[in-house]
Amino acid sequence: MSKEEIIKTIRECAEKLGRSPSLPELRRLGGVTETRITQHFGNMTNALEESGLKAAGPGFEVRVPALLLDWARVARKLGKLPTKEEYEKEGQYSATPFYRNFKRWKKIAESFGNFAKKEKIRGQWLDVLGMLSGKEKQTKYPRRKRTRRGPLLPDRPVYGSPMLLPELAHEPVNEMGVLYVFGMLARFLGFVVHRLQPEFPDCEAMREMAKGQWQRVRIEFEFESRNFLIHRHAPEDCDLIVCWVHNWPECPVQVLELKKVVQTIAAMARDRETPTFKGETRGGERAR
Numbered sequence: 001m002s003k004e005e006i007i008k009t010i011r012e013c014a015e016k017l018g019r020s021p022s023l024p025e026l027r028r029l030g031g032v033t034e035t036r037i038t039q040h041f042g043n044m045t046n047a048l049e050e051s052g053l054k055a056a057g058p059g060f061e062v063r064v065p066a067l068l069l070d071w072a073r074v075a076r077k078l079g080k081l082p083t084k085e086e087y088e089k090e091g092q093y094s095a096t097p098f099y100r101n102f103k104r105w106k107k108i109a110e111s112f113g114n115f116a117k118k119e120k121i122r123g124q125w126l127d128v129l130g131m132l133s134g135k136e137k138q139t140k141y142p143r144r145k146r147t148r149r150g151p152l153l154p155d156r157p158v159y160g161s162p163m164l165l166p167e168l169a170h171e172p173v174n175e176m177g178v179l180y181v182f183g184m185l186a187r188f189l190g191f192v193v194h195r196l197q198p199e200f201p202d203c204e205a206m207r208e209m210a211k212g213q214w215q216r217v218r219i220e221f222e223f224e225s226r227n228f229l230i231h232r233h234a235p236e237d238c239d240l241i242v243c244w245v246h247n248w249p250e251c252p253v254q255v256l257e258l259k260k261v262v263q264t265i266a267a268m269a270r271d272r273e274t275p276t277f278k279g280e281t282r283g284g285e286r287a288r
Contacts, residue, residue: 003040006032010051020053024066034094043100064101065119067093068112069210072128077254079246081109081131124190124208130260163262171259172244175223181258182221182242189261200231201238224248225255 001009009030013021016029023044026032034044041047074082074090084095084105095105102108109132116122122129152158160171167184171177179202186193190208194216197203203219217239222228225241226248235252246257 001032001036006036006040006047007051010047010053014051014053020048065115067097067101068108068115071098071108072112072116072125073209075128075131076125076256079249079251079255079257119211121190121211123188124210126185126189126261126264127256130257130264163266165262165265171262172223175221175227178223178242178244178258179221181244181262185258185261185265188265189256200233203242207240220253225251225257228253 009032010021010026013026013029017025021029023034023037026037026044027034037044037047041050070092071082071087074087077090078086082090084098087098088095098105098108102111112125113129113132116125116129158173159169160173160177162169163171165184168177168181172181182189182191183193186205192206192214193203194206195204201218201220203221205217205219206214207217208214218237219240219242220228220233220238222231222241222243223245225243225246227243228235228238228241228251229248238253241251241253241255243255243257244259246255246260248255
């Protein structure tokens with residue numbers, strides 16, 4: 001497309017929308033790619049200005065949230081904060097708009113934390129927020145090497161480490177404990193359970209991916225994510241593994257590691273950012 005044809009298309013899209021189009025809208029409605037915009041104008045702002053429009057309004061308010069939510073989606077899929085190269089491989093966007101909005105790649109994580117708090121969606125992204133707090137905690141407080149203080153007594157059960165949550169005194173040590181913790185936190189993680197069953201997969205639920213956007217997910221509960229492989233489950237029949245410990249780095253299925261979620265909740269409680277479970281609404285915000 002020539003420069004003149006792109007300007008004409010931008011104006012037609014603006015007339016349809018009643019405002020300046022965003023780049024995704026221009027691509028969807030007019031078939032104009034980011035490559036062509038860069039080639040003829042340098043960026044979308046210049047293209048709009050040469051078309052007699054302003055780069056402002058509802059068409060652009062969605063841009064940064066869309067970037068942050070997609071970045072968080074990739075972090076959730078990888079089980080860690082993505083590097084630029086990892087995001088470009090798994091994400092929907094290139095690195096260019098991230099650098100344009102956040103200047104440095106390391107600033108994205110901080111920006112997502114602020115965005116999740118402002119939009120009251122932290123409950124749906126506790127696993128990703130746990131990656132942020134976990135990274136800070138590791139930097140400030142190096143983990144001490146643990147040694148066993150005495151032999152295990154053969155005639156008594158083994159408990160997990162103490163937790164700060166009132167509903168469960170100790171960390172899970174089996175799959176049943178994982179199921180209980182998930183049920184305890186489902187509302188704060190953005191899940192509504194529809195069905196639990198003894199056969200694979202264990203659970204069918206609706207998951208809130210963003211404000212007002214829900215999807216059906218098939219869930220398998222495991223104490224360790226690697227047990228999914230040991231049990232020979234089919235990855236194509238499962239959308240999410242909910243576990244206590246994620247020890248399968250090459251896992252082809254998205255993993256929700258509840259241990260990190262609970263650690264995040266405990267850290268937020270210490271900072272007096274997390275209210276009690278009673279009297280709460282979606283996203284972990286106290287009902288007024």
